Amino acid sequence: MSEKDYLPSEEILDKYADLLINFALGNFKGIKKGDVVFLQVPEIAKPFLVSLRKAILKAGGNPIVNYTPDDIATDFYEYASDEQLKFFPAHYMKGRVEDMDHLVFVIADTNSRELEKINPKKIMMRNKAFKPYMDWRNEKENAGKFTWTLAAYATEGVAKEAGLTLKEYWDEIIKACYLDEENPVEKWKEIISEIERVKDKLNSMKIEKLHIVAPETDLIVGLGENRKWMGGSGRNIPSFEVFISPDWRKTEGKIKFTEPLYRYGNLIKDVFLEFKDGKVVKVTASQGEKVLKAMIETKNADKIGEFSLTDSRISRITKFMAETLFDENVGGNQGNMHLALGKSYQDSYPGNPSEVTKKQWEEMGYNDSVVHTDIVATSPRKVTAYLSNGEEKVIYENGKFVI
Numbered sequence: 001m002s003e004k005d006y007l008p009s010e011e012i013l014d015k016y017a018d019l020l021i022n023f024a025l026g027n028f029k030g031i032k033k034g035d036v037v038f039l040q041v042p043e044i045a046k047p048f049l050v051s052l053r054k055a056i057l058k059a060g061g062n063p064i065v066n067y068t069p070d071d072i073a074t075d076f077y078e079y080a081s082d083e084q085l086k087f088f089p090a091h092y093m094k095g096r097v098e099d100m101d102h103l104v105f106v107i108a109d110t111n112s113r114e115l116e117k118i119n120p121k122k123i124m125m126r127n128k129a130f131k132p133y134m135d136w137r138n139e140k141e142n143a144g145k146f147t148w149t150l151a152a153y154a155t156e157g158v159a160k161e162a163g164l165t166l167k168e169y170w171d172e173i174i175k176a177c178y179l180d181e182e183n184p185v186e187k188w189k190e191i192i193s194e195i196e197r198v199k200d201k202l203n204s205m206k207i208e209k210l211h212i213v214a215p216e217t218d219l220i221v222g223l224g225e226n227r228k229w230m231g232g233s234g235r236n237i238p239s240f241e242v243f244i245s246p247d248w249r250k251t252e253g254k255i256k257f258t259e260p261l262y263r264y265g266n267l268i269k270d271v272f273l274e275f276k277d278g279k280v281v282k283v284t285a286s287q288g289e290k291v292l293k294a295m296i297e298t299k300n301a302d303k304i305g306e307f308s309l310t311d312s313r314i315s316r317i318t319k320f321m322a323e324t325l326f327d328e329n330v331g332g333n334q335g336n337m338h339l340a341l342g343k344s345y346q347d348s349y350p351g352n353p354s355e356v357t358k359k360q361w362e363e364m365g366y367n368d369s370v371v372h373t374d375i376v377a378t379s380p381r382k383v384t385a386y387l388s389n390g391e392e393k394v395i396y397e398n399g400k401f402v403i
Contacts, residue, residue: 017051024234033060045153108153115265120294161322195232214381222250243308245344247365259376300369306340312399335399342371
């Protein structure tokens with residue numbers, strides 16, 4: 001087998017599938033007999049699809065497979081009219097949400113820059129059309145009747161973007177997900193225990209706002225009331241981050257991101273944002289600025305939806321992976337901090353999110369948007385928490401939580 005055709009062993013892919021189906025889904029409880037699991041898998045990841053479906057069947061679940069062809073997005077955007085871009089198959093998508101108990105989304109881009117020549121406004125138009133689907137999923141998730149997880153499958157295209165061979169890229173996935181362990185699930189339980197400790201400590205501190213200082217960064221993130229820190233939910237594999245959905249209205253200052261961002265079939269580099277009164281008032285990028293600005297022009301995508309920190313001691317990811325799922329969890333020397341523009345996570349609400357009205361979400365400063373885009377910085381940073389009792393406490397420095 002040549003390097004470009006490299007594939008991990010069936011044992012590794014089966015471990016990967018088991019980790020997702022019997023651990024990550026169901027909030028670390030795995031699926032139950034009779035559960036319906038929707039598998040959204042690209043063509044190139046067929047070997048992983050085989051392992052995933054096998055894991056579901058062995059667990060007594062019912063797989064529904066959405067097996068999507070590679071490299072056809074450009075044609076769609078080139079030939080589709082505005083009416084076709086806005087078309088939303090409501091009955092089909094509603095039925096999908098009603099039928100599935102869980103969703104596994106496999107990321108396997110063969111060309112991370114596939115849509116570079118497409119007008120970004122067309123991409124945003126298409127995303128906006130599918131907002132009802134995301135809303136229906138969120139409602140079902142808030143009611144405790146739906147879970148999901150993301151995972152990556154290595155391709156030669158994304159490995160090239162990261163400056164790695166296909167085998168080197170797979171080695172990073174295997175290491176990051178603890179697939180080299182005899183029992184990856186047991187190792188993940190140890191990781192989650194530490195994430196839970198940090199979450200509990202942060203939630204006990206009654207933090208009103210955070211002050212982040214780093215190169216070309218001086219940012220205030222106001223957390224607001226009715227929030228809790230989250231992490232270790234199984235929604236992403238791997239995931240080492242601790243994060244919160246802040247009150248978007250209380251974001252002030254500037255931030256420079258260090259990591260390239262692959263989004264909407266485009267490469268975006270050297271992102272700089274400036275906030276005033278909670279909204280982005282200045283945005284620059286050395287590459288991909290046009291698509292970034294089109295994204296920010298989308299309703300409520302000029303506001304923050306998430307703030308996140310990753311401790312360098314926990315994450316085994318040390319290399320740039322050209323994929324947000326991994327890059328937003330990178331450890332390395334300085335860990336990472338990332339912000340998401342756009343939609344908040346409603347499960348950051350400490351009560352029952354299914355009982356909160358749309359107006360109440362707005363009153364609490366939870367942002368809502370069809371966009372949720374994570375942008376990552378790995379520069380050295382100091383994060384100071386301002387507590388409700390007037391105290392100030394450094395919570396993160398030199399890539400580590402200090403609490």
